[in-house]
Amino acid sequence: MTNDEIKTKVLAALAAVAPELEPGELAPGANLRDELDIDSMDALNFLVGLSQAFGIDIPEADYRKLSTLEAIVGYVAARVG
Amino acid sequence: MAEFLLPKLGADMSRGRLVEWVKKPGERIARGEVIAVIETDKANVEVEAFASGTLERVLVEPGDEWLPVGTPLAVIGAAAGTAAAPRAAEQPAPRPEAAPAAQGRARATEAPPKLPPATAAPSPTNAPASRALTPPAPPIAEGARLRVSPVARRRAAELGVDLAALPGTGPHGRIVLADVEAAARAAVEERQPERPAPAAPLTAAEQAQEKRARVRAAIAAAMARAKREIPHYYLGTTIDLTRALAWLAAYNAERPVAERMLYGVLLLKAVAAALREHPELNGFWREGRAELADAVHLGVAISLRGGGLVAPALHDADKLALPELMRRLQDLVTRARAGSLRSSEMTDATVTVTSLGERGVEAVYGVIYPPQLALVGFGKVVTRPWVADGRVAPREVVTATLSADHRASDGHRGALFLDALDRLLQEPESL
Structure with missing residues (x-):
């Protein structure tokens, strides 16, 4: 899976919790929680979406690593090959 | 036969807009089924039926018009085998998915139950004639206990009818359901001339601005009313969450x-359990006295993505195991934002x-x-130096506050x- 394919799926999971998201306006390094006003329930639902979309488990200890779109794409890429 | 009136879905609702009829004329309606979707100033709400019956005809079509609370929306006929039974109409209907014992006192949006024949569904024009069948009771002195049937009390809360200003036409001046609904209809008629003319179509940006x-x-x-009418007192305490968070991890x-x-x-489960121990904080202030609730339905404040917030109910939170409470919270937040x-949640x-x-x-x-009796607040979980057993150690703590009437x-x-x-939060495994 290419990084672009991963990014597309990540954005789809994000859009499920933040429907007003304009993908083109989201800077790769922007903090998602601040940028999209995501709370802990949104964050959990997003992680559930990611887990299902890519078939991976995401330990709680890794949550802090997933603060930006860029970081998430890298994290997923490392797990799905 | 009874009219289905636009319900009051919270202290801050005075009007609503019919978005959709989920049921069509001629369709049977089971108690608890969603009958229509109403837009309030804050959210779209699926309105549930209070009693089983048949949707005989709709009086209002979906549209852009804002209607005052109490506006007749449809006519509901009796279900087969449930002919009018005046006493039965006084009984509270169970909320779907919950045991009768688990009900709170507040009720969901309800299609009116069957009315006694003498007062059945009076139209605005025949309401006075119906009342004339029974002489109105003398005005009730301020502070005196009102005689109100339970179903009339709940309906009045839904429709925003002031019971203290209402003459009762039931036995010994008791206020019955028909009195409340007639008063609601009369109030709607008085407000009719104030309805605004249809406005020109708005752009998407204007619609969003108007919605906000x-x-x-x-x-x-609602908040101005709360601050005006409720003498709040405030308390706060710092709670050590270290053990609870470790258990959760x-x-x-x-x-x-x-x-x-x-x-x-x-936190939610602990609040619900603590309210079981201290029920004076769980319920409503109505007509000059506290009405304590039989059940613990937690209103969870949820911020909406477009701004503002709602606080729908997590029913019977004290009785739910933690995983089920989590599932229901997740569902509630998702639906609130969608x-x-x-209506029962509102x-x-x-x-x-x-x-x-x-x-x-x-x-x-x-x-x-309003009319609730209390609000519980939680702040940020922070690491603080904490003295325990004569030693200072870092602990994860949260400030819990209580605003109460x-x-x-x-x-x-x-x-x-x-x-x-x-x-309770020191024993998370017992929650």
């Missing part, structure tokens, strides 16, 4: 993402819980949502509640 303004206006009305570590819990669920709450909350900790706030001293409880009771909350 309506949300703020609805919140403003171990719980989550064994489960996939979809089965994990948020720490907020522990605009698909149900009206049943017996107390409100709010948390602003995620945005860095350390303590919340909230405004009570001083008419219904005193600070001592509130302090006992916060103490119980602290104790």
